[in-house]
Amino acid sequence: MAPAVRLREAVALAGNFPLLTGVTLEVAEGEIVHLQGPNGAGKTSLLRLCCGLVALCSGEALVLGHDLAAERRSVRRDVGLLGHSSFLYDDLSGEENVRFALRASGLSGREAAARTRGALDRLDLGGRLASTPVSRLSAGQRRRTAIAVLVGRQPRLWLLDEPHAGLDQASRDLLDGIVAESRQAGATVLLSSHEVARATAVADRVVHLGGGRVTEEPVHAA
Amino acid sequence: MTAVAEALSQPEGSISALSETSGRAALALRVTGTLAVVGVVATAWLGLFVTPNDVNMGDLVRLLYIHPPMAWVAFVAYGIASLSSLLYLWPRTRHPRFDRMAGASAETGVVFTGLTLVTGSIWGRPTWGVWWTWDPLLTTTALLFVLYLGYLALRRVPGDSEAVAKRAAVASLVAFVDVPIVYFSVSWWRSLHQAPTVDLTGRHLYVHGSMAWTLLLGFVSFTLVYAWLVGHRYRLSTLRQREADECLTAAVAERQQEGQS
Amino acid sequence: MLRDAALVCGKDLRIEMRSRVTLNQVVPFAAVVMLLFGLALGPDRRVLVPAASGLFWVAVLFSSVLAVQRSFALESADDAREGLRLSGLDPAGVFLGKAGAVLAELVVLEVLLAMAMALLYGAHLAGVPVLAASAVLASLGLAAVGILYGAAASGLRVRETLLPLLFLPVVAPVLLAATKAWNLALAGTPDRADGWLSVLGVFAVLYLAIGTVAFGSLMEDR
Numbered sequence: 157m158a159p160a161v162r163l164r165e166a167v168a169l170a171g172n173f174p175l176l177t178g179v180t181l182e183v184a185e186g187e188i189v190h191l192q193g194p195n196g197a198g199k200t201s202l203l204r205l206c207c208g209l210v211a212l213c214s215g216e217a218l219v220l221g222h223d224l225a226a227e228r229r230s231v232r233r234d235v236g237l238l239g240h241s242s243f244l245y246d247d248l249s250g251e252e253n254v255r256f257a258l259r260a261s262g263l264s265g266r267e268a269a270a271r272t273r274g275a276l277d278r279l280d281l282g283g284r285l286a287s288t289p290v291s292r293l294s295a296g297q298r299r300r301t302a303i304a305v306l307v308g309r310q311p312r313l314w315l316l317d318e319p320h321a322g323l324d325q326a327s328r329d330l331l332d333g334i335v336a337e338s339r340q341a342g343a344t345v346l347l348s349s350h351e352v353a354r355a356t357a358v359a360d361r362v363v364h365l366g367g368g369r370v371t372e373e374p375v376h377a378a
Numbered sequence: 379m380t381a382v383a384e385a386l387s388q389p390e391g392s393i394s395a396l397s398e399t400s401g402r403a404a405l406a407l408r409v410t411g412t413l414a415v416v417g418v419v420a421t422a423w424l425g426l427f428v429t430p431n432d433v434n435m436g437d438l439v440r441l442l443y444i445h446p447p448m449a450w451v452a453f454v455a456y457g458i459a460s461l462s463s464l465l466y467l468w469p470r471t472r473h474p475r476f477d478r479m480a481g482a483s484a485e486t487g488v489v490f491t492g493l494t495l496v497t498g499s500i501w502g503r504p505t506w507g508v509w510w511t512w513d514p515l516l517t518t519t520a521l522l523f524v525l526y527l528g529y530l531a532l533r534r535v536p537g538d539s540e541a542v543a544k545r546a547a548v549a550s551l552v553a554f555v556d557v558p559i560v561y562f563s564v565s566w567w568r569s570l571h572q573a574p575t576v577d578l579t580g581r582h583l584y585v586h587g588s589m590a591w592t593l594l595l596g597f598v599s600f601t602l603v604y605a606w607l608v609g610h611r612y613r614l615s616t617l618r619q620r621e622a623d624e625c626l627t628a629a630v631a632e633r634q635q636e637g638q639s
Numbered sequence: 640m641l642r643d644a645a646l647v648c649g650k651d652l653r654i655e656m657r658s659r660v661t662l663n664q665v666v667p668f669a670a671v672v673m674l675l676f677g678l679a680l681g682p683d684r685r686v687l688v689p690a691a692s693g694l695f696w697v698a699v700l701f702s703s704v705l706a707v708q709r710s711f712a713l714e715s716a717d718d719a720r721e722g723l724r725l726s727g728l729d730p731a732g733v734f735l736g737k738a739g740a741v742l743a744e745l746v747v748l749e750v751l752l753a754m755a756m757a758l759l760y761g762a763h764l765a766g767v768p769v770l771a772a773s774a775v776l777a778s779l780g781l782a783a784v785g786i787l788y789g790a791a792a793s794g795l796r797v798r799e800t801l802l803p804l805l806f807l808p809v810v811a812p813v814l815l816a817a818t819k820a821w822n823l824a825l826a827g828t829p830d831r832a833d834g835w836l837s838v839l840g841v842f843a844v845l846y847l848a849i850g851t852v853a854f855g856s857l858m859e860d861r
Contacts, residue, residue, distance in 0.1 A: 559842055
């Protein structure tokens with residue numbers, strides 16, 4: 157089977173700062189990989205590269221069979237990113253936000269509405285919370301709304317950047333359950349989390365990053 | 379980004395290659411510069427001392443040798459800037475050099491538009507009695523000036539070089555399309571009003587003999603000045619890009635070291 | 640593309656319905672500008688009435704800068720702009736959708752402002768079909784250029800100051816043609832406004848076309 161992610165000497169830049177300095181990494185379809193490394197090792201950049209938010213500057217990057225250098229946009233419908241920001245509109249309710257995201261990813265109105273309801277219920281955001289503008293939700297509830305978008309979209313590749321941050325214990329358990337479930341459904345997951353024990357428990361494999369590339373040994377902050 | 383990729387793949391080769399090509403380019407630039415200076419001095423000398431007065435305009439006619447050539451250069455500059463931007467936006471011809479060319483040409487264009495407006499006003503005041511009139515050509519030129527001031531301001535905002543280039547190219551396209559619309563609507567707007575207070579058709583002069591030669595020399599030398607300035611700006615931005623790429627190679631190596639600790 | 644446009648347009652208008660920023664801030668701003676023009680020119684109706692349509696359109700131009708800024712302020716909160724890029728929406732659809740929402744807002748603003756103009760300057764509203772047609776075509780042009788430049792300037796730290804400098808010179812022909820069309824309509828000779836209507840139409844079509852083609856490269860910048 158073709159790998160879900162294949163990077164060869166991938167270099168990415170932000171202006172003149174090298175974010176990634178030659179990442180070589182292969183992730184098989186259906187695998188859960190935990191990215192580990194100190195702050196600034198390039199974890200976030202690697203996840204952002206895989207969904208095309210960071211441009212590939214040199215090297216090779218294939219995600220779900222799409223060449224990122226040539227067709228950054230075509231991978232997007234199959235990839236879901238949970239980033240540092242939640243990409244939510246403050247004035248819209250959780251239900252409207254999730255439904256808009258699902259409609260935007262190509263679902264029909266009816267399908268999107270049904271999946272939205274299911275996803276919000278799965279994250280304990282049903283009922284009155286669903287119709288509250290997200291500006292009035294707590295940080296944890298916002299975060300859960302962002303996760304609900306992924307649950308509803310069911311992408312083939314999940315990119316989770318610090319997914320445990322800002323969640324209480326119950327929600328973290330819920331999230332780990334969702335990640336395990338998505339693997340059952342055949343999805344691939346890349347996650348980076350400082351909750352090392354949790355992430356290692358759910359992951360098949362740990363990849364260490366340092367200085368913007370993959371390292372053999374765990375890197376410790378200087 | 380291709381330039382960066384090249385720099386990353388062959389960090390040593392680039393410096394010697396650069397000095398060789400820049401040597402030839404510098405020579406060409408120096409020749410152009412010399413010719414431009416000689417041409418402008420000759421135009422000034424011919425225009426001030428050799429050519430005759432005009433029957434109606436007197437000494438004012440001597441502005442003829444610099445004002446139209448400047449306006450010509452300004453329009454050529456915007457034309458080249460727009461063409462380069464189009465080539466940059468077109469995916470098959472996308473290359474950083476077209477972006478650098480667009481920037482250099484637009485910058486020179488703004489300078490010459492400014493000079494055109496100033497010399498035009500100086501000429502207009504004694505001829506028509508006003509510094510400014512809402513003639514379509516004048517209005518369009520003034521608007522071009524502000525349009526490209528905005529364009530240059532947009533270029534100057536720092537950011538990822540590819541992002542800056544794309545934004546600038548779109549802005550240049552927007553400005554370029556605007557010019558004919560402005561010209562058309564202003565001329566129509568004017569024509570609907572009462573007889574214009576200033577008759578710009580009076581600028582038809584009888585150009586003859588030494589005047590024609592001086593005017594021609596004016597066009598040639600100001601075009602050379604344009605080529606010279608653009609050449610320098612282009613070379614400067616190429617060197618800046620090279621410098622940034624060289625720094626980048628070092629930055630990549632340094633960052634990779636972080637992973638070794 | 641049109642489906643995506645309808646989706647984005649609906650989303651923007653829904654946010655406007657909730658937040659009422661354009662209605663509660665931009666419309667009053669336009670009214671204040673009209674009032675200030677009145678004070679600057681004095682109470683003489685022989686001065687105000689001929690100048691009315693010009694002043695009206697200058698006020699609309701200034702307000703459209705604010706409407707465009709608002710349209711991109713929505714997307715910059717919580718990095719929604721990145722969310723929009725990740726969503727897989729067609730960039731041309733995003734452009735048309737956002738332009739459509741700004742168009743709708745401007746048309747509402749123009750209706751309210753025209754009433755203010757009749758009230759403050761004592762201008763008699765005549766030739767309403769021409770007034771309406773030129774207002775719609777002019778707003779379409781303003782929205783198209785505004786969204787294009789709004790996207791070019793969004794995400795930049797200097798966007799508030801840069802946008803007016805970029806936007807206002809480009810829309811000078813809109814000011815000219817719309818003012819002429821309104822003058823002719825108000826003077827009771829609406830049939831002579833056809834030419835100006837076509838200038839507005841050509842302007843709108845050209846910039847909608849440029850935006851549809853070029854918006855992709857603006858959205859994919861960072």
